Amino acid sequence: MSKIVIDHLARVEGHGGITVELEGDTVSNVQFDVFEGARLLEPLVRGKRYDEVAPVLSRICSICSVAHTLTSLKATENAFAVRVSPQTELLRELMFRGESIESHALHLFLLAVPDYLNYPSAIALSADKPAIVLLGLRLKKLGNLIQETIGGRAIHPVNAVPGGFGKAPAVEQLIELRSALMQGVADSDAAMDVMAALPAADFCHCDTVYAALRSPSVDSYYAGDEVMAVSDGSRAIVHAADYKTLTNERAAAHSHAKHSTFREKPFMVGSLARLTVNPRRLTGKLAVAKKRLKLQLPADNPMDNNKAQALELISDLERALEIIDRLLRDGVQDERTVPIHPRAGTGTAITEAPRGLLIHSYTYDDAGRITAADVVTPTALNAASMEQHFRRTVEQCAEREEAVISKRLQMIARAYDPCISCSVHLVRRR
Numbered sequence: 004m005s006k007i008v009i010d011h012l013a014r015v016e017g018h019g020g021i022t023v024e025l026e027g028d029t030v031s032n033v034q035f036d037v038f039e040g041a042r043l044l045e046p047l048v049r050g051k052r053y054d055e056v057a058p059v060l061s062r063i064c065s066i067c068s069v070a071h072t073l074t075s076l077k078a079t080e081n082a083f084a085v086r087v088s089p090q091t092e093l094l095r096e097l098m099f100r101g102e103s104i105e106s107h108a109l110h111l112f113l114l115a116v117p118d119y120l121n122y123p124s125a126i127a128l129s130a131d132k133p134a135i136v137l138l139g140l141r142l143k144k145l146g147n148l149i150q151e152t153i154g155g156r157a158i159h160p161v162n163a164v165p166g167g168f169g170k171a172p173a174v175e176q177l178i179e180l181r182s183a184l185m186q187g188v189a190d191s192d193a194a195m196d197v198m199a200a201l202p203a204a205d206f207c208h209c210d211t212v213y214a215a216l217r218s219p220s221v222d223s224y225y226a227g228d229e230v231m232a233v234s235d236g237s238r239a240i241v242h243a244a245d246y247k248t249l250t251n252e253r254a255a256a257h258s259h260a261k262h263s264t265f266r267e268k269p270f271m272v273g274s275l276a277r278l279t280v281n282p283r284r285l286t287g288k289l290a291v292a293k294k295r296l297k298l299q300l301p302a303d304n305p306m307d308n309n310k311a312q313a314l315e316l317i318s319d320l321e322r323a324l325e326i327i328d329r330l331l332r333d334g335v336q337d338e339r340t341v342p343i344h345p346r347a348g349t350g351t352a353i354t355e356a357p358r359g360l361l362i363h364s365y366t367y368d369d370a371g372r373i374t375a376a377d378v379v380t381p382t383a384l385n386a387a388s389m390e391q392h393f394r395r396t397v398e399q400c401a402e403r404e405e406a407v408i409s410k411r412l413q414m415i416a417r418a419y420d421p422c423i424s425c426s427v428h429l430v431r432r433r
Contacts, residue, residue: 004031007397007405012416014114014124016066017423021412022257023397033394035386035416037258039427045376053079053345053371054165060363060378061159064425066109068159069102069150070356071363071378077226078363079165082350083371085341091167093326098153098160099225099354100323104187105146105157106357107274107312107319110420111198112139115309118414119201138193142316145187149323152176167340174335177327184324191317198313199295204306204418206411209395210235211303211388212268213276214249216355218284225355231280232265233301239266243351246362250379255386260426262387263379269387272359273419274311275302288321289314305392308418345371356381358420382426385419 009021018039024032044063048056057075061068073095080087087095112135113125122128129136147157152172154160162169172180212234216227230241230249241249252261264270278285279301285293296310351364359381366375396411 007408007412009409009413012413012421012423014117014417015421015423016064017421017426019421019423021393021416023393023408023412025397028403030394030397033390033397034257035260035389035393037260037386037423037426039259039424041259042424042427045378048373048376051373053083053343053367053373056365056373056376057163057165058159058161060376063378063380064422065158066106066422067102067356067358067361067425069098069154070354070361072154072160072163073099074352074354074356074361074363075365076163076165077352077354078350078365079367080350081352082348082365082367083343083346085166085343087167087341088338090171090330090336090338093330094153094168094171095163096225097323097326098150098163100319100326101146101149101153103146103319103357104316104323105143105150106420107316108139108142108146108194110357110417111194111309111312111316112136112142114420115417116197116201118410118417119204134193135197138190138197142187142190142194145183148183149180152180164340165343167338169340171335171337172330174331177331177335181324181327181331184320184327187320188324191320194313194316195292195295198310204309204414205304207305207392207396207399207415208303209305209392211301211305211392212265212270213279213301214265214270214272214360214384215276215280216353216360218281227353230353230360232270233276233279234268234270241265243353246351246353246364246379250362250384252379252383258386260383260386260423263384264387269391270384271305271308271388271419272381272384273308274315274357274359275305275308276359277355278311278314284318285314289318292317305388305415306418308420312420343371345369358382358385358422360384380422380425382419382421382423385421386426389416389419389421 007023020036022034061072151157155162214232217231250263347369362379364377
């Protein structure tokens, strides 16, 4: 028996690796190794007041802190039957879009593109092709500016609170954002040029189950109450309150992240899943870009998640600009937050973080203190699917050179854009 071991998976967030065991040419075992220690944040929030929960749980991640904050707030508001104002919904969506712009730009141009062009890092890429790296950095900076302007700071926002916002953005701030977004939309054309010119990454094909929120509208897809799972032309609906029928979490001996399957099959979440579940979003400029990237949906190649992120980058920039134009047109009101009246009960929220479905579910007592919390992240949901695609990558590789297989495995892993720190989930032993 031989092994291919990647001890450290580079250019992803967190610490993880890949192990493949071979018996001759047969793949006998595949592991996505997640060996970061348990974060223990779910038990940490037990006994906390409802207004203390989001600031704690946003610390799960510094890249997806907006998604964790807003999903946490939505779960709390659902538990207390709170309905926020339309302006709050718009501002929250704008924060989501800013985070997605920042995250996708970072992943595509600084983490994924070096793989396609045979560079070991973005630093090495910048020495020969500085325009690509500078493009990614500009877009990342724009995403951070949106988060900072609306959320109060670029990481771990403080302005979003239960029932609304602490302080609405000033008109001058929105005008500044609009100017920056106009440049961002122009940069998206250059981004598409870069992505369309990349060599094909056509080394893994696999029937894949995709899961994503079903969009209530073409424009807004970051929040909803129904998850759609798509497989072999069939479509299944899972409501937010029934999320455990989708996640079906189980412990994996080699990983501190639990694995999830739906109807006994691994499933993929993220940009490619969102476009597969919501293809009607791909109209106009996005339809042209999809054709230019040669993206077929449903896809059978997980590397196409990079193409899907590029399409979402265009969509996020244009939608953020639409939201700001609407806010400037209608006027931003200095609203008070919706009053919160704690009560005993459970609230569950599902949103689309940059990497896919994010679930927060809380149970409160009648004093508004948490008695139980459950957080399920995109990378944890993707873990079993990643292992499936690792296996197919090795099985479909005609070359048996370890360096070739190792590079392909790492490219597949990075195409998922994993946040390994987020994936760690406490396993309780009774």
